[in-house]
Amino acid sequence: MSDDSVRRRLRARRRSRGSQPQARRSASVVRPRTPVEPPSREPAQREPAQREQVPAEPARRPSAPPRELVPLERAEALRLLGGAPFGRIVFTVRALPAIRPVNHLLVDDTIVIRTHDGAALSAVALGGEEPGVVVAYEADAIDPVTRLGWSVVVTGFARPVTDPVRLARYRALLSPWVDASMDHTVAIQPDLVAGYRLVAGGGAAAS
Numbered sequence: 001m002s003d004d005s006v007r008r009r010l011r012a013r014r015r016s017r018g019s020q021p022q023a024r025r026s027a028s029v030v031r032p033r034t035p036v037e038p039p040s041r042e043p044a045q046r047e048p049a050q051r052e053q054v055p056a057e058p059a060r061r062p063s064a065p066p067r068e069l070v071p072l073e074r075a076e077a078l079r080l081l082g083g084a085p086f087g088r089i090v091f092t093v094r095a096l097p098a099i100r101p102v103n104h105l106l107v108d109d110t111i112v113i114r115t116h117d118g119a120a121l122s123a124v125a126l127g128g129e130e131p132g133v134v135v136a137y138e139a140d141a142i143d144p145v146t147r148l149g150w151s152v153v154v155t156g157f158a159r160p161v162t163d164p165v166r167l168a169r170y171r172a173l174l175s176p177w178v179d180a181s182m183d184h185t186v187a188i189q190p191d192l193v194a195g196y197r198l199v200a201g202g203g204a205a206a207s
Contacts, residue, residue: 064147067198072150077195080141081152082106086177087139089113089188091124091158104137105174110189111137111154112161112170114182125158125186132157137188148198156191160184 072080081087086103100121105112115121124133135158142149161167167185176182 072195077152084139090136132159150197152195154190156189
């Protein structure tokens, strides 16, 4: 082998050795990694808060227009009171007002009621001196929807009925609503009578 061929081989080897590191370097280049996003942590879903239950408003009735208050004559007021099935008597017990509902009867412009022993009204009416005890008696018939009707208030003296003929007559005509022995009968003389009627605008309505 000649010297020239030996030199060529050595040069070829050197060239091949010099190219290998470049390839290795190029192969060893680290490529940037794509950043991996951490798994998203969604907030825990909260259960919807229970709403407070608001009570439903009661159904409102259609309101009637304002009414006129018309005073009644004495005879008309007593006629209306006599046709009412019951009323409310107002009296005084130990200097304080007391009210009792009671059914009544109107006879000869006199209000008649019945009561029993032990009732506060009996003690007041039977224990008073002449001419009796002052009481008030009220009866009404008013429609809350139409706002039409009437109200009568009578003020006068209440006295026990002692005449046997009147007692028998009143007891035959007036049956008490309470299941009790009504041993006493009281008559109320209407000295003051105040009656009013609620009417639609335009004057008093016929009864």
